[in-house]
Amino acid sequence: MPATDSKKLDDLFHERLKDIYYAERRILKALPKMAKGAQSAELKAAFEKHRNETEGHVERLQQVFDILGKRAQGKTCQAIEGILEEGEEVLDEFKGSPALDAGLVSSAQAVEHYEITRYGTLKRWAEELGMKDAAKLLDATLREEAKTDEALTGIAESVVNQKAA
Numbered sequence: 001m002p003a004t005d006s007k008k009l010d011d012l013f014h015e016r017l018k019d020i021y022y023a024e025r026r027i028l029k030a031l032p033k034m035a036k037g038a039q040s041a042e043l044k045a046a047f048e049k050h051r052n053e054t055e056g057h058v059e060r061l062q063q064v065f066d067i068l069g070k071r072a073q074g075k076t077c078q079a080i081e082g083i084l085e086e087g088e089e090v091l092d093e094f095k096g097s098p099a100l101d102a103g104l105v106s107s108a109q110a111v112e113h114y115e116i117t118r119y120g121t122l123k124r125w126a127e128e129l130g131m132k133d134a135a136k137l138l139d140a141t142l143r144e145e146a147k148t149d150e151a152l153t154g155i156a157e158s159v160v161n162q163k164a165a
């Protein structure tokens, strides 16, 4: 690969890293609200567990910034703003409704899918850029996002959908 091309991917990697760093910190603030709003104890616990994991995601991203030799810095990400706004609407509009948890799971899964696509790309780019340690860190988070998504599917099937029906 010519030097100019690898420089471009390097820049793109840094841009997307700022984007997900912003997103993770926004998610960290949103998860306690979702845990508070959730009706089922299982869903509440899942949100609380993932809030703790998300602290680790922020820390891993800080390590990736370190590897890059850059300051950890976020850049407003409109995509996550939109997804989280939708979640807040669900909290408002379905307060007290048996469908609330179904709505919260749906919003939370949209967040996880967003993270999965971003971490998948970042991990691949880190590998292409020869940043093995960064790729490992990104992969560790990617796995936790995927596990969370699976757990949410389980909760949706076992509890939420029955109640909402």
Ligand SMILES: [Fe+2]
Residues within 6 Å of the ligand: 024, 027, 054, 057, 115, 141, 145
């Ligand atoms: Fe995350």
Ligand SMILES: [Fe+2]
Residues within 6 Å of the ligand: 050, 054, 111, 112, 115, 145, 148
């Ligand atoms: Fe997540």
